Every structure is written in C-alpha cells, then in structure tokens.
Amino acid sequence: MSLEKKYPRILGQYTNNKPGPLLFITGGVHGNEPSGVQALQKVFAQLKQEQPEIKGTVVGVSGNHKALQANVRYIDEDLNRTWTEENIASKKQDSHEKKEMFSIIEVLEQFPEADFEKRYFLDCHTTSSASKPYISVQEVHDNDAWAHRFPPYIIRGFSDIVYGCIDHYLSRIGVTGFVFEGGQHISPDAVKHHEGMIWLALSKACDLDLNTLEKYPEAATYMEAMRAEQKTFEIEYRHEIKDGDSFKMEPGYENFQPIKKGELLATHNGSKVRSEWDAFIFMPLYQDQGNDGFFVVRKV
DSSP: OOHHHHSOSEEEEEEOSOSOOEEEEEEOSSTTOTHHHHHHHHHHHHHHHHOOOOSSEEEEEEOOHHHHHHTSSOSSSOGGGOOOHHHHHHOOOOSHHHHHHHHHHHHHTTSOGGGSSOEEEEEEEEESSOOOOEEEEOOSTTHHHHHTTSSSEEEEOHHHHSTTOHHHHHHHTTOEEEEEEEEETTOTHHHHHHHHHHHHHHHHHHOOOGGGSSSOOHHHHHHHGGGGGOOEEEEEEEEEOOTTOOEEEOTTOOTTOEEOTTOEEEEETTEEEEOOSSEEEEOOOOSSSOSEEEEEEEEO
C-alpha cells in the first residue's frame, strides 16, 4: 500500500452543510505518533456510516507523511518547531518538514475564517514516557477557557517556551484550540484516548449529540470519566538539549510524577542533573530525537 493511499493529507471531512464552526484536527505531526491518525480514521468511518447531524464542518488532516511511513519523529527537522513567523513569511521549502507545513496550511486555507461562525483546532500527539492523557494549551484568546471544557489534566504555557509549534501558529491566526497528548507512543490506550477526545470535540464544537449514534462511543465515556481528577499545571522550567549534546534521563519517570529537591533526574554531557524543586516532572525524554530533556511543572 502506498504512503499517499494510507495517509492522504485529508484523512476525512464531514458536514451536513449547516452553518456552524470549523473543527480542524491534525494527527501525526510527529511521524512516530500515529495514534491520532488512526483515531481520526476510526471516527470518520463511523461518521460516514451513520451520517449524524452536526453544525459546521470537521476536517481531519495527517501531518508528516514521510516520517509516518518511516516511524520516526521527523526527517530533516521537527515539524512541530517549523511554524515560526519567519519560516512562514519566507515561503522557503528547503526541508522536508517545511514542505509538509505549507501543504497543511494549503488545506486550512480551503476553510477560510469568513465561511464559519468560529474555527477550532485539535492537534493530536503522544509522549515518549508513560503518561496520563493531557491537554497542552497556550494562554491566548479563549484557548484556556475552551480547554477547561474538556476532562483531562491541563498544562499551560508549553508553546510559550517551545517556539514554532503548530498550535502556536493556529492560535496566532485566530483559531481556538489546544494540543492533546494521548499517552505513550506505544500504549494501546493512546488511540482510544484520541478517539474519545475527537468525539468530545465534535460534541462541544459542532453540537453532535453523541446519544444519537447507534452506540454511545466507549472512548468518549472513558475520557469523560477523567473530569473528576482534572488538574491544571504551569511550566516552571525547561531543560534544553542542544544538537550534539549527550543526554540520558534516569529510568522510570512518568509524566506528572512528583519530584523532590536534590533528586537525580538525568545526566547531561557527563554532569548529573538534580532537581531544584519540589514539584512534578513533565515530558521526560526517552527517545533519540528531541531538544527537550524534561520540564518541571507546578500545580496551579
């Protein structure tokens, strides 16, 4: 099966041609994170079969085609760091990921702001370490209020520290939304988490009554159950890795695991890295590619 046949740029599009918002959903922006793509394929298959009533339009888009095929994070550079004002203004397509970026922008431009009551986005990712599912939201416009309508843990400010993410670009052009991290790359639950979040986004953005489906989506029920434990965190510190650095995280850390001041977290260029905080670890790096060793977060 060819790559283009397996991962078309537009994974699905659904509408009843009623006025309403656009819900723009991306998956596979990192090629070693296919669960968002798989969840979109499942949801659009059910939408096509059952034809439920929604307002507006939902579009599902695949991210880094070549990296998805190779099951690697990226080919030339991180697609989730390319969405800077400078790169977009330059129009240069001098890397594989910049070509992918402009291809995704072309799709979004087919659904201009003037045609919709509002535009929302949902960007689906997974993590290299074990993790509860969580939302990463940039605190601009109404993003934070929108994110808090959903059940999982919420992290504020990631895109303010790590520049060039797709959600940074979408927020900048006035689209409301957030990133959803569905769990660990290899976890069988990641597809379920993404599928549940997509159904909830359809419900909240496009007024889809989930009870009208032949069977209420189990994945949505699973996600809704997380509401009782919802917490909000803010980023205290980012440990940056530069190209050519040697970095090794201490084994066994999971997202949101408590850490103590003085605790050994990692080894960076031969030096021990110890916590300066009584806080929580976030996104500990357990893969070869990436410029973020770990983050420290505090509960709001």
